[in-house]
Structure formats: structure tokens, C-alpha cells
Amino acid sequence: MSGNPDVNRKALYPDLADFVLVGDVGSGKTALTLALLESSDQVLKTQAVVFHPSHVVDTPGEFTSRPAYYGALLSTIAEISTVVYLQPANSRAFALPPGLLHVYPDKRVIGVVSKTDLPDADTESACRIMADHNISPPYFLTSTATGEGVAALRSFLISLQTPDASMGACEERAEQATVGENEY
Numbered sequence: 001m002s003g004n005p006d007v008n009r010k011a012l013y014p015d016l017a018d019f020v021l022v023g024d025v026g027s028g029k030t031a032l033t034l035a036l037l038e039s040s041d042q043v044l045k046t047q048a049v050v051f052h053p054s055h056v057v058d059t060p061g062e063f064t065s066r067p068a069y070y071g072a073l074l075s076t077i078a079e080i081s082t083v084v085y086l087q088p089a090n091s092r093a094f095a096l097p098p099g100l101l102h103v104y105p106d107k108r109v110i111g112v113v114s115k116t117d118l119p120d121a122d123t124e125s126a127c128r129i130m131a132d133h134n135i136s137p138p139y140f141l142t143s144t145a146t147g148e149g150v151a152a153l154r155s156f157l158i159s160l161q162t163p164d165a166s167m168g169a170c171e172e173r174a175e176q177a178t179v180g181e182n183e184y
């Protein structure tokens with residue numbers, strides 16, 4: 001079981017904040033969370049919600065696959081601005097509970113294709129599945145096995161913490177964030 005990490009541990013990326021990862025069991029949420037945070041913690045099956053510093057939240061896949069947990073999922077994401085949804089590159093199943101995207105209309109949902117390194121990966125289908133379920137592009141293609149797309153996703157998530165007023169100063173960051181995105 002992955003326990004909550006030491007909240008006193010100094011965050012490498014203090015502006016990497018305020019997002020929750022959701023997706024099917026085994027879709028790669030914990031591996032991606034740890035890669036984004038550059039944490040050396042072991043990837044273990046997530047049994048309960050894991051709160052990392054700066055409101056970075058990893059959820060168990062059962063939250064999306066079992067209706068009995070939908071209430072827990074909704075209350076977990078209530079206070080978090082951004083939902084990072086993982087669609088494994090080798091899966092045709094869409095795991096977000098029906099209607100979830102409409103419960104909180106102001107929530108930002110970012111689509112990530114995970115496990116792009118797998119031999120049976122079909123990133124185009126994964127992107128289409130997200131588009132068909134009202135998740136808007138751009139989509140981030142990632143693999144924690146090769147590291148593909150992790151830095152681009154991290155830059156994008158950090159850029160979301162930048163107040164609009166200073167956006168002009170962050171064009172370089174925004175440009176970096178387009179690397180690895182899949183226009184669809």
C-alpha cells in the first residue's frame with residue numbers, strides 16, 4: 001500500500017500543484033505521479049487516496065471503476081482545480097464515470113495517454129476515446145518507462161499555476177509544454 005509521503009520533504013517543483021490523477025486500475029497514475037515529482041518512492045498498488053505536498057493527489061483506480069466509490073472520487077476532486085485523466089495507450093475502455101465531467105463544470109480536465117512504450121500501444125485510438133468523451137485536446141503522450149512526455153506534462157501543469165497577468169513572461173514555458181502534445 002502506498003502511504004502518504006512525508007509532507008516535510010522538500011518539493012523539487014513547488015509550483016507543480018493542485019491536480020489529481022484519475023484513471024483505471026493499473027493505468028499508470030502512481031508511476032506518473034512519482035515521475036512528475038521525481039520521487040524515488042516505489043510504485044505500489046494504491047489502496048487509498050495519497051496526498052503529496054502542494055495538493056498533488058493520487059487516487060486508486062477503483063475510484064473510477066466501481067460505482068460504490070464515485071462519491072469518494074467526487075469528494076476527493078472537489079477542492080482540486082485540475083483532473084489529470086490517464087488513458088492507457090493499449091486500452092479501448094474509458095474509465096471516467098459517466099457524467100463526472102459535468103458535476104464540476106469549472107474543473108480543468110487534462111487528457112494523458114499513458115504507457116506509450118507498450119508494443120500494443122495505439123495512441124491515436126487513445127486520443128480518440130478521450131475526444132469522444134468530451135476531454136478536449138491537447139493530449140499528452142507519456143511513458144514512465146522511457147520518460148517520454150513527462151517533462152512536457154510537468155511544464156504544462158506548472159504553467160497552470162502562473163497567474164494570467166504574468167503569462168507574457170512565460171512564453172518559453174508554454175512553448176516547452178507543446179512538446180509531446182498530440183494535436184487532435
Ligand SMILES: Nc1nc2c(ncn2[C@@H]2O[C@H](COP(=O)(O)OP(=O)(O)OP(=O)(O)O)[C@@H](O)[C@H]2O)c(=O)[nH]1
Pocket residue numbers: 023024025026027028029030031032043044045046047059060061062114115116117118142143144145146
Ligand atoms: N511499460 C510501462 N509500464 C508502466 C508505465 N506506467 C506504469 N507502468 C506499470 O504499470 C503497472 C501499474 O502502474 P501504477 O502506476 O501502479 O498504476 P495505477 O494507475 O497507479 O494503478 P492503481 O493504483 O491500481 O489504480 C506497474 O507495474 C507500473 O510499473 C509505463 O509508462 N510503461
Ligand SMILES: [Mg+2]
Pocket residue numbers: 029030031044045046058059060061
Ligand atoms: Mg496507483
